Every structure is written in C-alpha cells, then in structure tokens.
Amino acid sequence: MNGIYNFFNGVGQFLSLFWAAICSLKFFSSSLDKIFSQLFDMGNRTLPVAALISLSIGAVLALQTGIQLSEYGIQDRIGGIVGVSLCTELAPVMAAILMAGRVGSSITAEISTMSVYEEISALKTMDIDPVKYLVLPRFVACLIALPFLVIYMDLIGWLGGSIVSNLNQTISVSFTAFYNDLSQVVTFSDIASGLIKSIFFSITISITSCLVGLTTEGGPREIGTSVTKSVVASFIAILILDYILTRFLILVGLL
Amino acid sequence: MENNINFNNVSKSFSGKVVLDNLSHNFKLNEVHVILGKSGMGKSVLLKMLMGLMTPDAGQILINNKKLDDAKSIDNLKISYVFQFSALLNSLSVIDNITLYLDENNIDSKENRLKKAYKILSDLGVEDSASKIPSDLSGGMRKRVAIARSLMIEPEILLYDEPTAELDQINTRIIAKIINDLKDTTNITQLVVTHDIGFAFAIADTISILDEGVIKISNNPEMIKETNHPLLDPIA
Numbered sequence: 001m002n003g004i005y006n007f008f009n010g011v012g013q014f015l016s017l018f019w020a021a022i023c024s025l026k027f028f029s030s031s032l033d034k035i036f037s038q039l040f041d042m043g044n045r046t047l048p049v050a051a052l053i054s055l056s057i058g059a060v061l062a063l064q065t066g067i068q069l070s071e072y073g074i075q076d077r078i079g080g081i082v083g084v085s086l087c088t089e090l091a092p093v094m095a096a097i098l099m100a101g102r103v104g105s106s107i108t109a110e111i112s113t114m115s116v117y118e119e120i121s122a123l124k125t126m127d128i129d130p131v132k133y134l135v136l137p138r139f140v141a142c143l144i145a146l147p148f149l150v151i152y153m154d155l156i157g158w159l160g161g162s163i164v165s166n167l168n169q170t171i172s173v174s175f176t177a178f179y180n181d182l183s184q185v186v187t188f189s190d191i192a193s194g195l196i197k198s199i200f201f202s203i204t205i206s207i208t209s210c211l212v213g214l215t216t217e218g219g220p221r222e223i224g225t226s227v228t229k230s231v232v233a234s235f236i237a238i239l240i241l242d243y244i245l246t247r248f249l250i251l252v253g254l255l
Numbered sequence: 256m257e258n259n260i261n262f263n264n265v266s267k268s269f270s271g272k273v274v275l276d277n278l279s280h281n282f283k284l285n286e287v288h289v290i291l292g293k294s295g296m297g298k299s300v301l302l303k304m305l306m307g308l309m310t311p312d313a314g315q316i317l318i319n320n321k322k323l324d325d326a327k328s329i330d331n332l333k334i335s336y337v338f339q340f341s342a343l344l345n346s347l348s349v350i351d352n353i354t355l356y357l358d359e360n361n362i363d364s365k366e367n368r369l370k371k372a373y374k375i376l377s378d379l380g381v382e383d384s385a386s387k388i389p390s391d392l393s394g395g396m397r398k399r400v401a402i403a404r405s406l407m408i409e410p411e412i413l414l415y416d417e418p419t420a421e422l423d424q425i426n427t428r429i430i431a432k433i434i435n436d437l438k439d440t441t442n443i444t445q446l447v448v449t450h451d452i453g454f455a456f457a458i459a460d461t462i463s464i465l466d467e468g469v470i471k472i473s474n475n476p477e478m479i480k481e482t483n484h485p486l487l488d489p490i491a
Contacts, residue, residue, distance in 0.1 A: 119343075124307075126355060126356040126360075
C-alpha cells in the first residue's frame with residue numbers, strides 16, 4: 001500500500017515540477033548563459049562515450065545481421081536494417097540511457113548536495129526560485145542536447161555498420177551499396193520517430209534527476225542514495241516510455 | 256502601538272514529536288534578540304518559520320500586527336537569514352554569491368552591484384576573498400561572507416541560525432563585533448539563536464530561553480543572569 005502511495009506521490013511531484021519548468025520558460029532569454037553552460041557540460045560528458053557506444057552498436061548489429069543475411073544472399077539489404085534499427089530504436093534508447101547515467105546522475109548529485117547543505121533554502125531566502133535558477137537551464141539544455149545526441153549516434157552508428165559490412169569478408173558490402181540501401185529504406189518518419197522519443201526521454205531524465213535532487217533530505221549519505229534512485233527511476237521510465245511511444249508511433253503511422 | 260514580531264499560539268511537530276508547543280511571544284523590533292536553548296529545542300524551527308521556510312502546524316506569526324506574508328508583500332518587509340553552515344553556493348565565487356540576489360532579481364546596474372558588494376565585503380574584512388570559491392575559505396570567513404550576502408538584501412530583520420557553530424573564540428568575537436556594529440549603525444532587527452551562552456550575553460539586548468517548546472523566560476541580560484535558570488549553569 002505504501003509502495004502504491006509512493007508511486008503516485010512521485011508521479012504527482014514529477015508532473016508538478018514539469019509544469020513549473022514549463023511555466024518558467026518565460027525566463028528562457030534571461031537564463032541563456034546558464035543554458036549554454038549546461039549544454040556545454042552535457043556535450044563534454046556524453047559525446048565521446050556516445051561515439052564509442054554507437055560505433056560499437058552499429059558494427060555489432062551489422063556483423064550479426066549481415067552474416068545471417070549473407071546465408072540467403074541478401075546481404076546488400078544490410079544498410080536499411082542497420083539504418084532503421086538505429087534511428088528508430090537503438091540510438092534514442094542508448095542516448096537516453098547514456099544521458100541518464102552521465103548527465104542525470106550528475107544533476108542529481110549537484111542538486112541534492114545543494115539541498116543537504118541548505119543552498120536551496122538560501123536561494124529561497126533571496127527570492128530566487130529554484131525552478132527558474134536550477135531546473136530551467138537543465139530542462140532546456142537536456143531538451144536540446146538529447147535530440148542532437150540521437151542524430152549524432154545515428155550517424156556514427158551507420159558509419160560503424162558500414163565499416164564492418166565493408167571489411168567483413170562474409171558480408172562484403174561496399175560503402176556505396178550500404179548507403180544506397182540505407183537511403184532507400186530509412187524514411188524521414190523513421191528519423192522523426194527517434195527524435196520524438198528523445199524529446200520525451202529528455203523531459204523524463206531532466207525532471208526526474210532535478211526532482212530527486214530537490215527532495216533530498218538528511219545528510220551527505222543521502223546524496224549517494226539519491227543519485228542511485230534517480231538513475232534507476234530514469235532507466236525504468238525510459239524503458240516503459242519507449243514501449244508506450246513505439247505503440248503510439250505505430251498507431252499514428254509514423255513507424 | 257509598539258513595533259514587534261508576534262508569535263501567536265504557534266505549534267510545530269515533526270513525526271509526532273512536538274517541537275514548538277502553543278508558543279506565544281513578542282519580539283521587539285530594532286534590537287538584538289537572542290534565543291537561547293539546548294540543541295533540538297526548536298530554535299532553528301522558530302527562525303525558519305519567520306523566514307517562511309517552514310509553516311506552523313497551528314497559530315500565526317504577525318509583524319506589526321500584519322500576517323507575515325502580508326507584511327512581506329504589502330510593506331515590502333525584507334527578512335534575511337544567515338544559515339548555520341553558511342549555505343554559500345560552492346559553484347559560484349564569493350563575489351558572485353554576494354551579488355546573486357541582485358543579479359537574479361535584476362536590481363541595479365552590474366557596476367553598482369559590484370560596488371555595493373565590495374563595500375560590504377570590505378566592512379566585514381573579507382574583500383580579499385572575493386574571487387575565491389567558498390569551499391576554499393575558513394569557517395569564520397565563510398560565516399562573514401554569509402552575513403555579507405544577507406546584508407546585500409538590505410534587510411529590516413536579520414536572522415542568525417547558530418552563527419558561532421564550529422567557530423573558535425577569535426571568530427566568535429569577530430561575529431559578535433559584526434552584530435554589535437550593525438546594532439550601533441543600523442536599525443536592523445537581529446534575531447539570533449544560539450546555545451553559546453557567553454556569545455549571547457555579548458550581543459543581546461534581550462535574551463529569551465526556549466525550553467520544552469515554549470519561551471520560559473525573556474528579559475534583558477542582567478535580569479536573565481539573576482534568574483539562575485538551569486541552562487545558564489555553565490556561566491554561573
């Protein structure tokens with residue numbers, strides 16, 4: 001019973017903070033410096049790892065699928081399979097998981113430290129709204145960063161797939177054949193569906209990590225607990241949301 | 256009618272534990288009022304309710320006979336708070352911490368904000384730390400910077416939560432001097448909660464003893480000494 005109460009209480013707090021973040025968008029222009037600073041920080045934290053992950057996923061996907069396809073002599077269809085898999089599912093989900101792990105955890109750690117050491121209360125005593133000062137820049141930066149990260153991972157993943165398809169002697173598909181098939185199969189709606197997912201994921205990650213940080217109480221020990229809680233909650237929410245969004249995108253004909 | 260802060264039957268409990276129990280008390284404005292009490296007696300809770308960081312379970316807080324929120328909005332009453340562990344933002348330099356209130360609320364020009372901030376830092380003897388990060392400062396300096404940040408708001412009421420916590424005797428004397436200087440040169444009402452009895456007697460116009468959720472005694476320091484309250488034993 002307590003678990004059900006906590007779940008709905010958490011959902012309520014999430015929606016309330018999300019709404020507060022939306023309302024604070026009117027301060028967008030005066031928060032530009034903080035938003036850019038957050039964007040820069042997010043880019044620094046995620047781009048190198050994102051490149052490594054997407055290159056590896058694209059390569060492994062091409063290797064496993066390409067060998068199977070070559071048994072039927074249709075390995076020249078590998079470009080489309082790698083292209084669609086990456087941009088509709090793998091890149092958005094992996095980018096979101098990476099963002100939750102690298103950026104979300106850091107947001108929670110920073111804000112929960114501020115909560116524990118009464119820095120958030122200090123902001124309130126100075127008539128500074130913590131949502132405007134802390135949540136808005138992270139919310140907007142995440143909203144901008146994640147779709148770009150997905151496109152970045154799409155491109156690098158396709159590159160990884162094309163390299164393996166070209167170099168592996170069993171598959172042996174040229175770069176031109178790989179990208180020809182990819183361009184014929186991957187549609188704008190495939191890419192758009194990945195970007196739509198990333199927008200929902202970014203809202204989930206930024207609001208969850210800020211919320212857990214802002215509601216942290218107790219001593220320094222709670223900071224670690226909050227970071228774990230935030231990352232686990234974001235992972236679970238991303239996976240559940242991914243299924244719901246996929247169903248929805250199929251329903252509206254985008255997938 | 257005399258200007259005052261009036262706690263009217265205020266109660267507050269946490270997880271069933273009563274911290275403030277139907278507390279009623281008048282604090283005069285424009286003086287240094289020290290609230291003495293053992294740890295965990297609700298001294299900080301009292302200040303946080305006055306700051307608006309906590310709400311009473313029952314009762315009300317009036318300032319000059321207006322409800323706290325009305326006094327803040329109608330009279331533009333400014334209340335500032337010096338936190339027990341300073342609560343400076345470690346992601347900002349000292350000077351950015353000091354100007355934060357003015358920066359975020361778009362008050363005055365950048366040049367004037369800095370001028371004002373350096374003047375206050377200089378008055379408190381910490382102007383050399385302006386470019387440092389708060390975590391690089393000693394406890395005493397952090398406390399002075401926290402007071403400087405509170406003064407930037409130009410408060411009418413300044414609340415101090417255990418201002419000498421974790422400070423040595425020299426820094427305690429510096430903080431006492433700052434409070435006494437503010438008393439002599441401004442009309443700021445200063446409410447200080449502490450369990451440091453010597454410090455309390457060094458700064459107070461009035462001392463109140465908070466015990467078991469209510470204010471048991473309140474008087475000037477001389478009269479308080481004569482009460483022989485058990486809490487004052489260490490200075491006997």
